[in-house]
Amino acid sequence: MPLGIISIRTDPALASVEALRDRTVAVIGFGNQGAAHAANLRDSGVAVVVANRCDSPNGRRAIAAGFELLDIPAAVRLADLVILALPDEVQPEVYAGAIEPALKPGAIIGFTHGFAIRYGLIRPRGGLGVVLVAPKGPGATLRELYLRGRGLPCLFAVHQPSDRTDAERIGLAWAAGIGCARSGIVATTFADETETDLFGEQSVLCGGMQALMLAAFEVLVETGYDPALAYIECCHEIKQVADLLYARGPAGMNAAISNTAEFGAMDAGARLIDSGVRERMRAILADVRSGAFASRLRQDALAGFPSLTLRRHAMSHHPIEAASETVRSLMPWLGSSGNTPDSPPSP
Numbered sequence: 516m517p518l519g520i521i522s523i524r525t526d527p528a529l530a531s532v533e534a535l536r537d538r539t540v541a542v543i544g545f546g547n548q549g550a551a552h553a554a555n556l557r558d559s560g561v562a563v564v565v566a567n568r569c570d571s572p573n574g575r576r577a578i579a580a581g582f583e584l585l586d587i588p589a590a591v592r593l594a595d596l597v598i599l600a601l602p603d604e605v606q607p608e609v610y611a612g613a614i615e616p617a618l619k620p621g622a623i624i625g626f627t628h629g630f631a632i633r634y635g636l637i638r639p640r641g642g643l644g645v646v647l648v649a650p651k652g653p654g655a656t657l658r659e660l661y662l663r664g665r666g667l668p669c670l671f672a673v674h675q676p677s678d679r680t681d682a683e684r685i686g687l688a689w690a691a692g693i694g695c696a697r698s699g700i701v702a703t704t705f706a707d708e709t710e711t712d713l714f715g716e717q718s719v720l721c722g723g724m725q726a727l728m729l730a731a732f733e734v735l736v737e738t739g740y741d742p743a744l745a746y747i748e749c750c751h752e753i754k755q756v757a758d759l760l761y762a763r764g765p766a767g768m769n770a771a772i773s774n775t776a777e778f779g780a781m782d783a784g785a786r787l788i789d790s791g792v793r794e795r796m797r798a799i800l801a802d803v804r805s806g807a808f809a810s811r812l813r814q815d816a817l818a819g820f821p822s823l824t825l826r827r828h829a830m831s832h833h834p835i836e837a838a839s840e841t842v843r844s845l846m847p848w849l850g851s852s853g854n855t856p857d858s859p860p861s862p
């Protein structure tokens with residue numbers, strides 16, 4: 516499906532929500548992603564129903580946002596497009612038990628991450644459409660940008676066509692309806708989205724960066740520096756640098772920092788990230804591509820996440836947390852979403 520990059524500026528007919536106008540979308544799960552997809556689609560004029568428990572924080576949030584909550588089969592029975600916004604580890608069982616039996620013939624199943632399809636944990640029956648719209652960012656940002664008339668880019672793929680509906684057009688309308696066509700819809704495959712997403716979050720965004728930050732914090736503190744100072748230098752300032760990188764790219768970021776910082780970065784970066792690190796990155800990618808990571812995650816999830824719980828506990832007791840609280844308390848305007856509101860409250 517060689518779509519290239521579609522955007523409202525270059526392909527207004529393709530990047531339009533029109534194909535969903537006379538249809539119903541069921542959003543299953545009202546967490547990070549589900550809440551943003553449901554609200555953005557509704558604000559784009561699409562009929563949306565939501566399935567979530569009523570008595571959980573997310574369920575109460577959905578009710579407060581004006582959605583009437585249905586049980587999963589009831590929502591699925593109404594829908595032409597069913598968006599699975601459930602955690603990856605629970606999708607296979609919920610799909611088999613509550614979703615597939617209730618799907619209309621030719622309905623389209625929408626994923627926001629390709630995990631369950633890439634690793635064969637869900638194998639939808641023939642005739643059902645299967646599409647992917649993976650916004651490249653958290654749900655809170657997807658919603659926030661939508662409300663500001665902007666949009667996150669997303670990755671887009673069709674795994675299987677529907678025998679009744681044009682799955683590609685419905686999928687593109689979904690991407691447009693949540694605001695992604697205002698930036699760009701990038702065509703890919705379920706496999707490439709899943710493998711690059713897992714590799715990126717493990718080696719850089721969440722794994723590599725966090726390990727780098729903790730190691731640097733520990734080196735400063737063991738040498739006798741104040742933990743708050745170590746936190747400011749190795750963690751707090753990541754946001755300032757990341758914002759520059761996000762808006763201007765690597766060369767633009769380098770142009771915006773001092774010559775001292777730029778010279779030091781070139782000098783130290785190459786010594787730190789040597790061939791050994793690259794070799795371990797290749798091993799992480801191989802682990803993702805072989806399915807070994809997915810299988811470890813699944814085992815831990817099926818056992819109630821004993822390994823994740825242990826590591827979470829250790830992380831939450833790391834001395835960096837106390838330093839983090841001290842530094843963050845200096846900025847009471849920080850939003851809980853992690854985004855700094857445009858205007859801090861007046862003193």
Ligand SMILES: NC(=O)c1ccc[n+]([C@@H]2O[C@H](COP(=O)([O-])OP(=O)(O)OC[C@H]3O[C@@H](n4cnc5c(N)ncnc54)[C@H](OP(=O)(O)O)[C@@H]3O)[C@@H](O)[C@H]2O)c1
Nearest residue numbers: 544545546547548568571573600601602605627628652653
């Ligand atoms: N988070 C991101 O930034 C991001 C970005 C792109 C794609 N994605 C993908 O989006 C999907 C959803 O992730 P998320 O982070 O949005 O999840 P999440 O915030 O953890 O939300 C999950 C939702 O599913 C419900 N749920 C959990 N277990 C359930 C079960 N056993 N039966 C029925 N409902 C259940 C939860 O309801 P309760 O609250 O009532 O428990 C909650 O509303 C995943 O495929 C993920 O990979 C996430």
